Amino acid sequence: MPKRQVTLDEVAERAGVSRSAASRVINNAPHVSRAKREAVQRAVDALGYVPNATARALATQQAGSVVLAISGEDPALFADPFFAEVVVGISSVLEETDLELVLSLATSRRGQARLEQLLRTRQADGVMLMSLHENDPLAALAQQADVPVVFGGRPRDFEPSYYVDADNRGGARAATEHLIAGGRTRIATITGRLDEGAGTARYQGFQDALAIAGLEASRVAHGEFAEDGGAKAMGELLSRWPDLDGVFVASDQMAVGAMRVLREAGKSVPEDVGVVGFNDISGARHTVPPLTTVHQPIQALGREMARMLLALLAGEQPSPLILPTRLVVRASG
Known part of the structure; x- marks a missing residue:
């Protein structure tokens, strides 16, 4: 009787x-800590254990960096509390490897050309894409890329093979049910924005x-x-x-602006108008009043995107992942 093969x-x-770390060591990928490699x-x-030759071949010729590309033109995006936390999550995973993180705003022609050059010349081992709009040119770049691509959030107009998303629709429903x-x-x-997957799902x-x-x-405004x-x-x-008594706002930052306008209009929150946001950024608990909001694990979103990309680099085929959301009740609604 043949001996059973040891599994990864x-x-x-x-x-x-x-499993991803073990695969990277076995495939001779350079981006693993010494302690893990020895273990x-x-x-x-x-x-x-006898390693798989095909998986080993996929791990060769590494460039030593991965890209986080955001569909936008304003450098201030990386200072946005949401994206800042995503970057923290990604970095916490990559710091256990030798991979460097490259940030890219890739909506302008110059940004797209720079990203296309990185991918065509394989100056990056993989790409994470976020905030894609409908018919976004970044989607075409991703389809043509000869490196693994992970999406942060599902695009509105197609279903990618590899993505990490949050339960935006369920979270928005919970927020609105709380107001009811x-x-x-x-x-x-x-x-x-309703040309983005998250905006559409929350609506x-x-x-x-x-x-x-x-x-x-029918009481809807877009921002x-x-x-x-x-x-x-x-x-x-x-x-x-003018007689509305509750508002679900699709992001905490928008909710801050909404509450300011309500105060200026002489409306009290939550007595006259209840307000619920989405994301649970760090500043949500410090608004006046503290913001009731939907928590999505933003740093975990970044961590899981990075882990999925590492798994792809190791020759694995991870499944798409939906992270849970939950309502955090404070004082605004």
């Missing part, structure tokens, strides 16, 4: 490392909750995911529906 999972378990090698020797449970009946929403969650409750879902966008949209809502 058994090697990883014995070495006390992740995996001891496990390989002890178990008599508080006795609000004239509820509005400020959406994010759908808002509609879901109102449809189930039999309430009108960018920024404080000024929330302020402008809140002004539009008040001009059309």
Whole structure:
């Protein structure tokens, strides 16, 4: 009877490392800490593991860097609390390797050309893409890339093979249901961009909750995911529906702008208008009043994107991942 072949999972378990880390060591990838490399090698020797030649070949000719490309033109995006936390999450995983993180704003022609050059000349081992819009040229670049690509969030117009996303629709529904449970009946929403997957999903969650409750879902204003966008949209809502008593805002930064406009209009939060945001950025608990919001694990989003990319670099085929969201009740709604 032939001897059973030792699996990579058994090697990883014995070495006390992740399957991805074990695979990278076995495939001779350079971006692994010395301690992990030695632990995996001891496990390989002890178990008599025979590595897969195909997977080993995929791990050669590494450039030593990966790219986080965001569909945008404003450098201030990387100072946005959301993207800043994503970068922290990605970096926490990459610091265990020798891979460097390259940040790229890739909406302008110059940015696209720079990213295309990186991919064509294989100056990067892999790419993480975020905030893609409908018909975004970055999607075409990703399809043509000869390196692994992981999407942060599902694009609105297609389903990529590898992505990490949050339960945007379920979170938005929970936020709106919270306003309904508080006795609000004239509820509005400020959406994010509806040519992005997250903006569309959060708007759908808002509609879901109102449809189930039999309430009108026509009080809608659209904005960018920024404080000024929330302020402008809140002004539009008040001009059309001055008697609204609740608003679900598709991002915390927009919610900050919305609450400012409500105060300027003489509306008290939450007595006159309940406000619920989305993301649970670090500043949400310090607004006046503290913001009720939907928590999505932003740093975990970055960590899982990086882990998925490392798994692809190791010759694995990870499954797409949806991270859970949860309502955090504070004082605004």
